[in-house]
Amino acid sequence: MRHNFAFNCHCVSLKEFGSFGLKSAFLEGMKLGDSARKEYAVKTNRIILSERDIPTQWYNLAADLPHPMQPPLGPDGKPISPSMLEKIFPTNLIEQEMSQQRWIDIPDEILEILCRWRPAPLCRAYRLEQHLKTPARIYYKDESLSPAGSHKPNTAVAQAWYNKKFGIKKLTTETGAGQWGSALAFACNTLGLACKVYMVRISFDQKPFRKIMMRVWNASCVASPSDETNAGREVLKKDPNTPGSLGIAISEAIEEAVADPSGKTRYSLGSVLNHVMLHQTIIGLEAKKQLELAGEKKVDAVIGCAGGGSNFAGISFPFIADKINGAAIQIYAVEPTACPTLTRGPFAYDYGDIAQTTPLLPMYTLGHKFIPAPIHAGGLRYHGMAPLVSQATVEGLIKPRAYDQVKCYESAMLWARLEGAICAPETSHAIACAMDEAVKAREEGKERVILFCYSGHGLMDLAGYDKFLSGELSEYSLPDQILKDSLGKIRHHPQLAAKKTGKW
Numbered sequence: 002m003r004h005n006f007a008f009n010c011h012c013v014s015l016k017e018f019g020s021f022g023l024k025s026a027f028l029e030g031m032k033l034g035d036s037a038r039k040e041y042a043v044k045t046n047r048i049i050l051s052e053r054d055i056p057t058q059w060y061n062l063a064a065d066l067p068h069p070m071q072p073p074l075g076p077d078g079k080p081i082s083p084s085m086l087e088k089i090f091p092t093n094l095i096e097q098e099m100s101q102q103r104w105i106d107i108p109d110e111i112l113e114i115l116c117r118w119r120p121a122p123l124c125r126a127y128r129l130e131q132h133l134k135t136p137a138r139i140y141y142k143d144e145s146l147s148p149a150g151s152h153k154p155n156t157a158v159a160q161a162w163y164n165k166k167f168g169i170k171k172l173t174t175e176t177g178a179g180q181w182g183s184a185l186a187f188a189c190n191t192l193g194l195a196c197k198v199y200m201v202r203i204s205f206d207q208k209p210f211r212k213i214m215m216r217v218w219n220a221s222c223v224a225s226p227s228d229e230t231n232a233g234r235e236v237l238k239k240d241p242n243t244p245g246s247l248g249i250a251i252s253e254a255i256e257e258a259v260a261d262p263s264g265k266t267r268y269s270l271g272s273v274l275n276h277v278m279l280h281q282t283i284i285g286l287e288a289k290k291q292l293e294l295a296g297e298k299k300v301d302a303v304i305g306c307a308g309g310g311s312n313f314a315g316i317s318f319p320f321i322a323d324k325i326n327g328a329a330i331q332i333y334a335v336e337p338t339a340c341p342t343l344t345r346g347p348f349a350y351d352y353g354d355i356a357q358t359t360p361l362l363p364m365y366t367l368g369h370k371f372i373p374a375p376i377h378a379g380g381l382r383y384h385g386m387a388p389l390v391s392q393a394t395v396e397g398l399i400k401p402r403a404y405d406q407v408k409c410y411e412s413a414m415l416w417a418r419l420e421g422a423i424c425a426p427e428t429s430h431a432i433a434c435a436m437d438e439a440v441k442a443r444e445e446g447k448e449r450v451i452l453f454c455y456s457g458h459g460l461m462d463l464a465g466y467d468k469f470l471s472g473e474l475s476e477y478s479l480p481d482q483i484l485k486d487s488l489g490k491i492r493h494h495p496q497l498a499a500k501k502t503g504k505w
């Protein structure tokens with residue numbers, strides 16, 4: 002299987018290079034000796050599925066969790082009804098949010114848009130393997146090739162499509178690093194919806210190019226906290242110099258959506274919610290097919306960085322299903338030591354935003370009033386974690402890890418110098434963990450298959466690299482006292498039992 006596939010890849014390259022009349026790497030390869038040529042043919046760098054092989058259903062982990070998810074609660078402490086969400090989301094997405102169905106069909110019109118860049122390649126990090134002298138085989142699913150440069154358009158397109166089908170004309174949203182805001186701007190532009198993005202102040206200042214991308218795709222983008230909403234004005238009154246947070250930006254975006262008297266505006270969230278996790282499972286479903294094509298019979302470790310949990314859910318949920326059914330797979334969610342939600346937060350009922358506009362969600366949290374330090378991995382600066390990821394963590398199906406930003410930038414630098422691409426600061430957390438796993442395989446002398454999600458490129462995030470190269474970044478771990486103070490503010494929330502089987 003692997004040899005056939007390698008051969009197919011070369012046929013494609015030859016045709017492509019030929020048609021553009023370039024002096025190709027393939028032609029250089031023709032000059033190699035027999036043994037080198039064999040090596041070249043066997044080393045398939047990219048495993049590419051055809052558009053016909055794109056998954057046509059999303060996978061819903063809620064159907065398979067050993068303990069059912071606990072319900073979101075309203076301000077009265079009682080489980081919310083779907084109708085309570087109708088001012089914020091369209092009913093078709095609320096149905097997905099509540100669904101217990103294992104497989105959900107992806108509408109053809111969504112697939113048509115996704116096929117502009119999907120299926121995404123699964124790549125092998127040969128140079129990193131050689132550098133680390135590891136017997137492990139390291140694969141990464143390259144989500145950086147989407148129009149916005151990350152995994153975020155996978156759900157942005159789906160959400161914009163369902164909203165449009167429901168008759169909605171405008172979406173509002175928050176964004177941290179700008180990846181989600183630009184993804185939603187792209188999706189809304191593609192589907193003819195208006196789009197307004199509240200961008201966390203620190204990223205708004207650090208990452209000017211993301212704002213321009215949003216404007217190119219016809220969206221408007223303001224720094225959050227802004228003076229356009231009550232939630233924003235409230236925060237600015239207390240601290241005019243705040244770096245902002247995703248929790249504040251969510252409050253602003255929801256406030257604007259709900260206030261539209263025409264009823265034609267809804268809010269869209271780039272992570273955390275069940276339907277967002279669902280849409281991202283296309284990542285892991287494709288990766289499974291591709292690993293099979295690569296001749297891999299099993300995978301030992303699956304890794305993703307975790308902000309609100311969506312790229313991690315995307316790569317890992319289809320493998321968590323295998324783990325529930327008995328497969329021995331380590332699943333690592335990697336977060337920053339500056340915002341250690343899964344590793345240091347409690348599993349508790351908490352709001353998704355600072356103004357408490359969302360229901361109380363059952364999740365790991367640092368407290369909804371927590372404002373993370375202004376690290377460059379802006380997309381990982383979120384106080385909570387997706388309830389589905391949280392419940393799977395309670396169950397022991399996921400092992401969370403926290404990495405410091407300096408270690409992550411060191412890993413990103415090594416990656417760029419070996420593999421070529423410059424990753425997003427968020428993605429560097431997954432790379433650092435994959436490297437640790439590969440080194441462990443070397444130390445234990447074990448052949449392991451490691452898969453991670455390459456969630457985005459860092460070409461709009463060069464300011465962070467600049468700071469690292471100038472020696473201006475230092476290690477930072479959230480101080481105990483700040484965490485204690487923040488958690489003190491949610492102590493009165495309804496109690497949440499951590500229900501688990503104890504099997505993992």
Ligand SMILES: Cc1ncc(COP(=O)(O)O)c(C=O)c1O
Nearest residue numbers: 180272308309310311312380457
């Ligand atoms: C490239 C990239 N990776 C990861 C994340 C983290 O988000 P999530 O945990 O929802 O995947 C973000 C968020 O903006 C991102 O831009």
